[in-house]
Amino acid sequence: MLSLILAALFWVVLHLGVAGPLRPALVGRLGENGYRGLFSALSAVGLVWLILAYRDAPYEPLWTPAPFWVSAVLVFLGFVLLAYSLGPSNPTQVGAERMGSELPVHGITRITRHPMLWAFALWAAAHLAVNGHWAGLLLFGAVLVTALNGMVSIDRKRAARLGPAWDAFARRTSRLPFAAVLAGRGELKLGELALWRLGLGIVLFVAALWLHGFL
Numbered sequence: 001m002l003s004l005i006l007a008a009l010f011w012v013v014l015h016l017g018v019a020g021p022l023r024p025a026l027v028g029r030l031g032e033n034g035y036r037g038l039f040s041a042l043s044a045v046g047l048v049w050l051i052l053a054y055r056d057a058p059y060e061p062l063w064t065p066a067p068f069w070v071s072a073v074l075v076f077l078g079f080v081l082l083a084y085s086l087g088p089s090n091p092t093q094v095g096a097e098r099m100g101s102e103l104p105v106h107g108i109t110r111i112t113r114h115p116m117l118w119a120f121a122l123w124a125a126a127h128l129a130v131n132g133h134w135a136g137l138l139l140f141g142a143v144l145v146t147a148l149n150g151m152v153s154i155d156r157k158r159a160a161r162l163g164p165a166w167d168a169f170a171r172r173t174s175r176l177p178f179a180a181v182l183a184g185r186g187e188l189k190l191g192e193l194a195l196w197r198l199g200l201g202i203v204l205f206v207a208a209l210w211l212h213g214f215l
Contacts, residue, residue, distance in 0.1 A: 001060075004053035004135055008142040011046045015146035018042065020153055050139055057135035066129035072209075074126035078119040079208065080201035084108035084193065085115035091162070091169055092116075092154050103162070103169040107192040110181065113173040114151045121147040151175045 018026065018039060027035045084107065085093075091103040092113050108115045124144035128136060155175070158166045172186045180186035208215075 001057050001134065004050070004057045004138050007046065007049040007053045008138040011050060011142045012145055014039075014042055014046055016149055016153075019150075023157075050142070054135055054139045057138075060134040061132055062134060062137060063132035065132040068130065071126035071130040074122045074129070075208070076201075076205045078122035078126070079205040080198060081108070081112075081115040081122070082119035083197045083201035083204065085119060086197075090115070091158065091166070103165050105169060105172045105186065107194070109173050110186055110188055110192070112175065112177040113169070114154070114175055117147045117150050117154075118177065 023035070026038070030038060087107060090109055090113070092109075093116070112118055121144055124140040124147060127140040128144065131137075131140065152175075155170065159170070162169075172180060174180035174183075174186070178188075181188045
């Protein structure tokens, strides 16, 4: 359990510290590509550490696990969001700093501008719900905290880098799914959501369900 606690702390500090307040200094010293390489390597180390520590952690129950269907629904929605997040036109993805002076609001960004991070957050919340023990709280809680914080962190970085273009984009979109649409700041256009991406999300969900026992 101590190893899992340390792994969870490493993961959270890496994403809240190294990807947050420490990022400008590291980019200044290493360059953008050097920083991304270092962060990716440390993230890979942290992820492997989390997995191995979780595998060996003792079972210490905390609450009664939720029914399976709760996690199934959340994970299904997560895979659909993940499939739609992989498009090239989302300004919150890596590389958005190379976009022009006008950021597109299209497809999934009309629902949320952070579809990938919501996919991770829903996956973590689903597994928290059905794993009512300390090890689950540490692993999935660490992922959930960093996914939710990542939305705020990315918004702050994009606002500083892209200025007015980001401000205009942010006004028409939202972190919370459908919030901009319900507030009247955005417009939902279901025709922009390619059906093949929905199909991809379904395939990924079925594959994960089938492989889950082995994994």
